[in-house]
Amino acid sequence: MKIVNVQTDKLSIPLIKPFKTALRTVEKAESMIVRLTCDDGTIGFGEAPPTHVITGDSLGSINYTIMEVLRPLIIGLEVEKREHIHQVIDRAILHNTSAKAAVDIAVYDCLAQKAGMPLYQFLGGNANRLETDFTVSVNSVNEMTRDAHEIVKQGFTTLKIKVGNSTINEDLERVAGVRQAVGNQIKLRLDANQGWRAKDAIAIIRKMEDMDLGIELIEQPVPSWDFEGMKLVTEHVDTSIMADESIFNPKDAARLLAMHGCDIINIKLMKAGGIAEAEKINTLAETYGVECMVGCMVESKVSVTAACHFAAAKVNVTRCDLDTPLMFASEPIEGGANYRQSQITLSDAPGLGITGVNFKKIKRGEGN
Numbered sequence: 001m002k003i004v005n006v007q008t009d010k011l012s013i014p015l016i017k018p019f020k021t022a023l024r025t026v027e028k029a030e031s032m033i034v035r036l037t038c039d040d041g042t043i044g045f046g047e048a049p050p051t052h053v054i055t056g057d058s059l060g061s062i063n064y065t066i067m068e069v070l071r072p073l074i075i076g077l078e079v080e081k082r083e084h085i086h087q088v089i090d091r092a093i094l095h096n097t098s099a100k101a102a103v104d105i106a107v108y109d110c111l112a113q114k115a116g117m118p119l120y121q122f123l124g125g126n127a128n129r130l131e132t133d134f135t136v137s138v139n140s141v142n143e144m145t146r147d148a149h150e151i152v153k154q155g156f157t158t159l160k161i162k163v164g165n166s167t168i169n170e171d172l173e174r175v176a177g178v179r180q181a182v183g184n185q186i187k188l189r190l191d192a193n194q195g196w197r198a199k200d201a202i203a204i205i206r207k208m209e210d211m212d213l214g215i216e217l218i219e220q221p222v223p224s225w226d227f228e229g230m231k232l233v234t235e236h237v238d239t240s241i242m243a244d245e246s247i248f249n250p251k252d253a254a255r256l257l258a259m260h261g262c263d264i265i266n267i268k269l270m271k272a273g274g275i276a277e278a279e280k281i282n283t284l285a286e287t288y289g290v291e292c293m294v295g296c297m298v299e300s301k302v303s304v305t306a307a308c309h310f311a312a313a314k315v316n317v318t319r320c321d322l323d324t325p326l327m328f329a330s331e332p333i334e335g336g337a338n339y340r341q342s343q344i345t346l347s348d349a350p351g352l353g354i355t356g357v358n359f360k361k362i363k364r365g366e367g368n
Contacts, residue, residue, distance in 0.1 A: 160219075
């Protein structure tokens with residue numbers, strides 16, 4: 001089954017509410033949708049969002065990388081030879097992980113379709129259901145507590161609270177306010193998005209522990225490059241510390257795991273460069289006895305569905321942060337993962353189960 005064409009289309013979906021972190025504010029989900037066509041008519045879908053402050057990718061660089069760099073190299077290749085295709089993609093250009101991920105996902109979609117299997121079965125088949133948390137953007141204490149209360153009313157039992165863009169006292173006030181608003185039965189995860197220094201992170205986490213706020217984990221408390229800082233925080237607090245931006249590839253994972261610099265790893269396909277590299281990271285983590293979460297950027301249901309399949313396939317993936325499709329003002333993606341609040345179900349359709357993208361639906365503002 002040979003690759004005969006690769007096409008891209010720009011997708012832009014307004015969010016119901018701006019998504020705010022310590023690194024950026026996003027009002028619409030933009031991405032490049034990839035369609036990879038094989039000589040037997042099989043079409044595989046992939047996607048790459050621009051996340052300048054994390055991966056360094058822009059819409060322009062993604063499109064150029066896919067259409068001008070990768071497309072000429074993979075046209076004519078047989079999708080069954082995925083190791084060779086992965087090697088070609090990886091060596092074609094440095095970094096540009098989101099563009100690589102989009103093509104990699106499309107290849108896996110085609111392979112699973114040919115096998116007549118949903119992708120989660122093709123990758124391991126552990127389960128076909130997942131539960132995601134829901135993210136509370138960083139805002140004023142009052143707004144965050146209102147948002148958290150509304151999310152819990154919708155049936156979510158785990159919240160991911162964004163912090164790290166202001167003073168330690170303000171972050172502490174936000175977390176305490178959310179905990180008071182939702183009660184003690186709701187799981188709280190914090191994501192500082194690299195917003196603290198190591199000593200400050202230790203200080204605020206210890207305060208939260210003393211206040212008995214019941215935080216499940218803290219995600220990426222220090223800058224991505226500060227591996228020693230990650231290790232320091234991990235060693236000096238009782239709360240679990242999760243690495244996100246510090247780990248893009250298996251080499252990053254091997255280094256931090258060998259240092260015992262984190263308790264959990266957040267795998268994102270757009271950081272890793274696709275499913276092939278994500279599998280390596282998960283295997284490394286499992287070898288060290290470290291569990292993984294699968295997360296996402298502000299992406300549409302195309303690549304998030306791929307992340308869902310990967311997460312569902314793996315026993316070592318014990319947590320999910322795959323909520324972005326729930327943030328959209330419309331849903332133009334046909335097929336894929338089925339969301340019912342926090343519950344995600346994967347169909348038995350071959351591959352990703354994506355059947356198309358309805359661009360007109362975005363313009364009309366229709367959706368779920």
